[in-house]
Amino acid sequence: MARPRTPKIDIPRIVQAALELADERGDFTLGEIATRLSVHASSLYHHVAGREEVLEHMRAWFAARIELPAMDVGTWDLAMTALARSYRAAFKQHPGSVRLLAAAPVHDAATLAAFESIAELLVGAGFDDRDVVPLMMSLDNFVLGSALEPLGDDLYSTDPAAHPTLSRSVAATRGPDRPQDRAFELGLQSLVSGYRALLEHPTEPATVHDLEEPRP
Amino acid sequence: MARPRTPKIDIPRIVQAALELADERGDFTLGEIATRLSVHASSLYHHVAGREEVLEHMRAWFAARIELPAMDVGTWDLAMTALARSYRAAFKQHPGSVRLLAAAPVHDAATLAAFESIAELLVGAGFDDRDVVPLMMSLDNFVLGSALEPLGDDLYSTDPAAHPTLSRSVAATRGPDRPQDRAFELGLQSLVSGYRALLEHPTEPATVHDLEEPRP
DNA sequence: ACCTGAACACCGTTCAAGT
DNA sequence: ACCTGAACACCGTTCAAGT
Numbered sequence: 001m002a003r004p005r006t007p008k009i010d011i012p013r014i015v016q017a018a019l020e021l022a023d024e025r026g027d028f029t030l031g032e033i034a035t036r037l038s039v040h041a042s043s044l045y046h047h048v049a050g051r052e053e054v055l056e057h058m059r060a061w062f063a064a065r066i067e068l069p070a071m072d073v074g075t076w077d078l079a080m081t082a083l084a085r086s087y088r089a090a091f092k093q094h095p096g097s098v099r100l101l102a103a104a105p106v107h108d109a110a111t112l113a114a115f116e117s118i119a120e121l122l123v124g125a126g127f128d129d130r131d132v133v134p135l136m137m138s139l140d141n142f143v144l145g146s147a148l149e150p151l152g153d154d155l156y157s158t159d160p161a162a163h164p165t166l167s168r169s170v171a172a173t174r175g176p177d178r179p180q181d182r183a184f185e186l187g188l189q190s191l192v193s194g195y196r197a198l199l200e201h202p203t204e205p206a207t208v209h210d211l212e213e214p215r216p
Numbered sequence: 217m218a219r220p221r222t223p224k225i226d227i228p229r230i231v232q233a234a235l236e237l238a239d240e241r242g243d244f245t246l247g248e249i250a251t252r253l254s255v256h257a258s259s260l261y262h263h264v265a266g267r268e269e270v271l272e273h274m275r276a277w278f279a280a281r282i283e284l285p286a287m288d289v290g291t292w293d294l295a296m297t298a299l300a301r302s303y304r305a306a307f308k309q310h311p312g313s314v315r316l317l318a319a320a321p322v323h324d325a326a327t328l329a330a331f332e333s334i335a336e337l338l339v340g341a342g343f344d345d346r347d348v349v350p351l352m353m354s355l356d357n358f359v360l361g362s363a364l365e366p367l368g369d370d371l372y373s374t375d376p377a378a379h380p381t382l383s384r385s386v387a388a389t390r391g392p393d394r395p396q397d398r399a400f401e402l403g404l405q406s407l408v409s410g411y412r413a414l415l416e417h418p419t420e421p422a423t424v425h426d427l428e429e430p431r432p
Numbered sequence: 433a434c435c436t437g438a439a440c441a442c443c444g445t446t447c448a449a450g451t
Numbered sequence: 452a453c454c455t456g457a458a459c460a461c462c463g464t465t466c467a468a469g470t
Contacts, residue, residue, distance in 0.1 A: 029443065151323075
C-alpha cells in the first residue's frame with residue numbers, strides 16, 4: 001500500500017490539523033499532524049515543502065476567511081473599522097494559532113488590495129500624505145495586539161490584598177461580555193476618533209510633551 | 217579544568233548573549249549561547265533550568281529596564297502615556313527579541329504595581345468600573361502590537377503599478393522619522409483622547425453600528 | 433559549586449524503495 | 452504521483468565524571 005489511488009491527505013486537511021493542534025496546545029509538530037491524518041511525517045513533504053510552508057498555508061487560510069468589506073463604497077472610517085473587525089473575527093476563531101503566525105502576518109494579494117483601497121480613502125479624505133501609512137500601521141498594530149491578548153487571563157489571578165483596586169476592577173468585568181471584546185471596541189473607536197480629530201485639527205492631537213512641560 | 221575558580225558564565229552573560237542572538241537572527245539556540253560564552257551547552261544548566269528559563273530571564277531584563285513613572289503624582293492620561301512609551305522604548309532596544317517573548321509577556325511584581333496605580337487613577341478619574349480593565353487591556357494590546365510591528369518593512373516593496381496610492385503614501389514617509397514611530401504616537405494619542413471622551417460622554421464613542429444602520 | 437563530554441529523545445528533512 | 456521507513460543533522464536535556 002505505497003501509493004493509494006486517492007491521496008490520503010491534502011493541504012486543506014494538513015492546515016485543519018495544524019489549526020486544531022495550535023488551538024489545543026499552542027504549537028504543532030509535523031509528526032503530530034501526520035499522526036492525526038494517519039500518515040507518516042515524511043508523507044507531508046509530498047504536499048508541502050516543509051514546516052514553514054504549513055504556516056504559510058495557515059496564513060492563507062486566515063486571509064481567505066477575512067471578509068474584505070466593499071472598500072469603494074463608504075467612508076474611510078467605516079472601511080477601517082469594518083476591516084479591523086473582520087480581521088479580529090477571523091483570528092478569534094483560532095486564538096492559539098495567532099502567536100504562531102504573528103512572526104510573518106498575512107500580506108497576500110487581497111490584503112494588499114484592501115490596503116490600497118484604505119489608502120485611497122484616506123488620501124481622498126484629506127489626510128496628510130505622510131500620515132496615511134502611519135495611520136494604517138497604527139490600526140494594524142492594534143488589531144494584532146488585540147488578537148494576541150498579551151494580558152490573557154493573567155489579571156484574574158490578582159491578589160486582592162496586594163492590588164485591591166485592580167482586583168475590584170477585574171471583578172467588575174464579570175458578566176456575559178469578555179473584557180477583551182470591550183477592550184477591542186473601545187480601542188478601535190478611540191483610534192478612529194483620534195484619526196478623525198487629526199483631520200479636523202491637523203496639528204492635533206497634542207503631544208504629551210506639551211502636557212508635561214507647560215510653557216510658563 | 218573542570219571547575220574554574222571563578223565561574224566562566226553567569227545569568228547576565230547568558231541573557232546578554234540570548235538578546236544579541238535574538239536581535240541578529242530572531243531566535244537563539246542553547247548551543248549558540250554556549251559557543252558565544254566559550255562553554256558547552258550543558259554548562260548552561262548549572263545556571264538556568266532550561267531554555268524556558270532563559271526566556272524568563274530575558275523578560276525580567278526588559279521589566280527591569282522599564283522606567284515605571286511615578287504613578288502617585290499626575291493624572292491617569294499622563295501616567296498611561298508615560299508607561300506605554302516606557303514599554304515601547306525598552307522593546308525598541310531589542311526588536312528581534314519581542315517576538316520570542318510575546319508568548320508570555322512581562323507581568324512581574326513591578327508591572328502589577330504599575331497596573332494597580334493605573335487602576336486607581338482610572339477609578340479616581342470617574343471611569344465606569346467595568347471599563348477600567350478593558351481600557352488597560354486596550355492600551356497593552358496596542359503597545360505589544362506596536363512592538364511587534366506586524367507590517368514591518370513589507371510595505372516598502374509595494375508595486376507602484378498594482379497599488380499606486382499605497383506606493384505614493386509609502387514614498388511620502390521617507391524622512392528622518394520612521395513611520396512606525398509616528399504610528400505609535402498617533403495611536404497612543406488617539407487611544408488616550410478616546411478614553412477621555414468616554415469620561416466626558418459616558419455613552420461615547422458611538423459604535424459603528426450606529427453609523428452603519430442609521431435610524432430612519 | 434561548576435565545567436565537560438557522552439548519551440538520549442525528539443524533531444525537521446531527505447531519500448531510496450515501492451506502487 | 453504519493454506513501455513508507457530508514458537515515459541524518461540538530462536541538463534540548465540529563466548525568467556521571469572530574470575538580
